[in-house]
Amino acid sequence: MQTKRAMILVSNDPESIRLGADDLVKSLNDALAAYELQDEVDVSTIGDVGRADILPLVIVYPEATVYGPVKAGDARYLVEEHLYKGRVATDLLAPPKQLSGHIGWLRTRKGYNPAEQRVVLERAGRIDPDDIEDYIAHSGYEALGKAVTEMTPMQVIETVEKSGLQGRGGAGFPAGRKWRFVRGAEGDKKYVICNADESEPGTFKDRVVMEGDPHQVLEALAIAAYAIGADEGFIYIRGEYGVAYQRLEKAIRQAEEFGFLGNNIFGTDFNFHLHIHAGAGAYVCGEETALIESLEGKRGEPRTRPPYPTTNGLWNKPTLVNNVETLSNVPAILRNGPEWYKAIGTPSSPGTKVYTIMGNINFSGVIEVPMGITLREVINIYAKGMKPGSTFKMAQTGGASGSIIPAALQDTPMDFESFRKAGVSLGSGALLICDQNVCIVDLVKVLLQFFRFESCGKCTPCRIGTQRSYEIVERITQGQGQLEELDKLLEMAAEMERASNCGLGQTASAPVRDMLKHFRTEVEAHIRLGICPTGVCPMVVEEEAAPA
Amino acid sequence: MPAIKSLDELKRIREEALKKKEMKTASGSIQVIVAMGTCGIAAGARDTMKSVLNYIEENKVSGVSVTQTGCIGMCEHEPIVEVVVGEQPKVYYRKVNAEVAEKIMKEHVQGGKPVESNILPLQV
Numbered sequence A: 001m002q003t004k005r006a007m008i009l010v011s012n013d014p015e016s017i018r019l020g021a022d023d024l025v026k027s028l029n030d031a032l033a034a035y036e037l038q039d040e041v042d043v044s045t046i047g048d049v050g051r052a053d054i055l056p057l058v059i060v061y062p063e064a065t066v067y068g069p070v071k072a073g074d075a076r077y078l079v080e081e082h083l084y085k086g087r088v089a090t091d092l093l094a095p096p097k098q099l100s101g102h103i104g105w106l107r108t109r110k111g112y113n114p115a116e117q118r119v120v121l122e123r124a125g126r127i128d129p130d131d132i133e134d135y136i137a138h139s140g141y142e143a144l145g146k147a148v149t150e151m152t153p154m155q156v157i158e159t160v161e162k163s164g165l166q167g168r169g170g171a172g173f174p175a176g177r178k179w180r181f182v183r184g185a186e187g188d189k190k191y192v193i194c195n196a197d198e199s200e201p202g203t204f205k206d207r208v209v210m211e212g213d214p215h216q217v218l219e220a221l222a223i224a225a226y227a228i229g230a231d232e233g234f235i236y237i238r239g240e241y242g243v244a245y246q247r248l249e250k251a252i253r254q255a256e257e258f259g260f261l262g263n264n265i266f267g268t269d270f271n272f273h274l275h276i277h278a279g280a281g282a283y284v285c286g287e288e289t290a291l292i293e294s295l296e297g298k299r300g301e302p303r304t305r306p307p308y309p310t311t312n313g314l315w316n317k318p319t320l321v322n323n324v325e326t327l328s329n330v331p332a333i334l335r336n337g338p339e340w341y342k343a344i345g346t347p348s349s350p351g352t353k354v355y356t357i358m359g360n361i362n363f364s365g366v367i368e369v370p371m372g373i374t375l376r377e378v379i380n381i382y383a384k385g386m387k388p389g390s391t392f393k394m395a396q397t398g399g400a401s402g403s404i405i406p407a408a409l410q411d412t413p414m415d416f417e418s419f420r421k422a423g424v425s426l427g428s429g430a431l432l433i434c435d436q437n438v439c440i441v442d443l444v445k446v447l448l449q450f451f452r453f454e455s456c457g458k459c460t461p462c463r464i465g466t467q468r469s470y471e472i473v474e475r476i477t478q479g480q481g482q483l484e485e486l487d488k489l490l491e492m493a494a495e496m497e498r499a500s501n502c503g504l505g506q507t508a509s510a511p512v513r514d515m516l517k518h519f520r521t522e523v524e525a526h527i528r529l530g531i532c533p534t535g536v537c538p539m540v541v542e543e544e545a546a547p548a
Numbered sequence B: 001m002p003a004i005k006s007l008d009e010l011k012r013i014r015e016e017a018l019k020k021k022e023m024k025t026a027s028g029s030i031q032v033i034v035a036m037g038t039c040g041i042a043a044g045a046r047d048t049m050k051s052v053l054n055y056i057e058e059n060k061v062s063g064v065s066v067t068q069t070g071c072i073g074m075c076e077h078e079p080i081v082e083v084v085v086g087e088q089p090k091v092y093y094r095k096v097n098a099e100v101a102e103k104i105m106k107e108h109v110q111g112g113k114p115v116e117s118n119i120l121p122l123q124v
């Protein structure tokens, strides 16, 4: 794919199709060709936009101008005005009303990128993270004050529930429900833990939040503690995050001085003490029960569940574990209300998502976008297109535990529900974009290498399964692969999913499955023809690759 | 700092903080903000910061406040430096190494002319 300067999205829900969306797409393509714009502008489709009155609807990026209803006969005029002459075709503009379906918020243009909406990263990069007053000047600690002086813990929980906030640490569990569980669990001592272990390869969104806006994390933790009835909390932070650690430490000291942490917060009888603890560099310690073991000073191995941390967590007390990004949404939700939050993103996955984007694209970095944006939009708008000469082949979401997204799923809205339906996962929020020169077998080998190294070894399916899977895939890259072994890979995948004790073993074979589902021909070329189509794999047993 | 005991008190502190910020921009003074996330630091932001501070000291520049901030998501362009002169729009610079930092201090902060070669076109 070339770098495109613009993109046209056409709604193609059944109603739009009935009203001629297919002809419209064709006419738009013809019109682009007539103005020789076909290499500069992409035409693509989106599903239900939640507005029946203006279908078929057309959105032109990067301006995110919304037109509708647009007929096939309008296509030429629209292309001439907007894309050739570069001005808005005013008479086709959709009547203003907030879209309520997918990518609703993309209409507003704000921030650096065309339609970036920042909730979690609202202040990051704009305030001095070492200065608590800068945070306060930007509405900091208002939500905490409101919660403890004007709301009951139950009201806080209900607000979070109503907002529809889901966990951003990987699993997407409804945050409010988890809070309610911990609130309801028996025990007079409870804990909150912020999971800041972030060890997925390529993911560093939590780091950006903690380094750029540490007080937001503290405020959210204090709110969560108030809601569930905890008086003590921990931030478990990845050991390599030195800068974030220092900023958080400093922030804790400042917050204690200002009375946002400690005893009698905001003059009430709510007390909350916060500690920070650095991990020692094991990926598995991001798993919440391994994290708790590690905090207790034991070896970081996942526990057998049930019981879950919500009832038997840190030192066997009810414990709330939430990811940095999940928590960072909370102050804004309390300040602006759950309805405000729900208007962002999609109905089933409200809010925004922070992604780190990288790979064969023109712009790598961190973005915060509404849930429900598609991969194609991310690549064309935020990543400024594929690198010259690069064509999209696949994307890997969320470091190692994510999925491999083939080109066919480029237009699937990236939210929890749509991805679940498509059989893929959002993972932890990294998007590694790969072009035609990346070999699928090599990529999966690298991922399995990571898993076999990071498996804690507590249970057999994962300990042995990751190792054996790696060996088979490695043999394929050395020209020694066997077709029967592909079935073996799938058999092992099924066993690992069924019998592993924690998420690591349960998801370690996902890349293998994705590889065989979407790229089987390429894998078989390695085995049947003895060639690596991309020329990446050595296809011989190299000396250093041979078993020692 | 005695602990804040109510929302009203928080509001007061907030207003004071905002006023302080306003004073920084209104009085025609200049802010130099260096992005110091891990990405910035890895790209050399500490040297950039040093260079800015050195320049100020060596040339006895006054009326300039130097602060830091986190990552705004454009790790690729780091080290990023923002310069705000009075109420003029913020100027973002990309790839500011020690040398460029010195140039920015001399030509933009002191001379009033932005250093075109390193401007990062942003609408914020």
Ligand SMILES: Cc1cc2nc3c(=O)[nH]c(=O)nc-3n(C[C@H](O)[C@H](O)[C@H](O)COP(=O)(O)O)c2cc1C
Pocket (backbone or CB within 6 Å): A166, A167, A168, A169, A170, A171, A172, A173, A175, A195, A196, A197, A198, A199, A200, A283, A284, A285, A286, A287, A288, A289, A321, A322, A323, A324, A326, A327, A502, A503, A504
């Ligand atoms: C191997 C493994 C690693 C994990 N690493 C992290 C991590 O680094 N950060 C994180 O927030 N969650 C991680 N999780 C998910 C946590 O177990 C847990 O679901 C999460 O912290 C819950 O927070 P949330 O509900 O806010 O998403 C990991 C899970 C597994 C199985």
Ligand code: SF4
Pocket (backbone or CB within 6 Å): A284, A301, A302, A454, A455, A456, A457, A458, A459, A460, A462, A463, A500, A501, A502, A503, A504, A505, A506
């Ligand atoms: S699945 Fe793997 S990482 Fe998880 S407990 Fe078992 S061996 Fe350890």
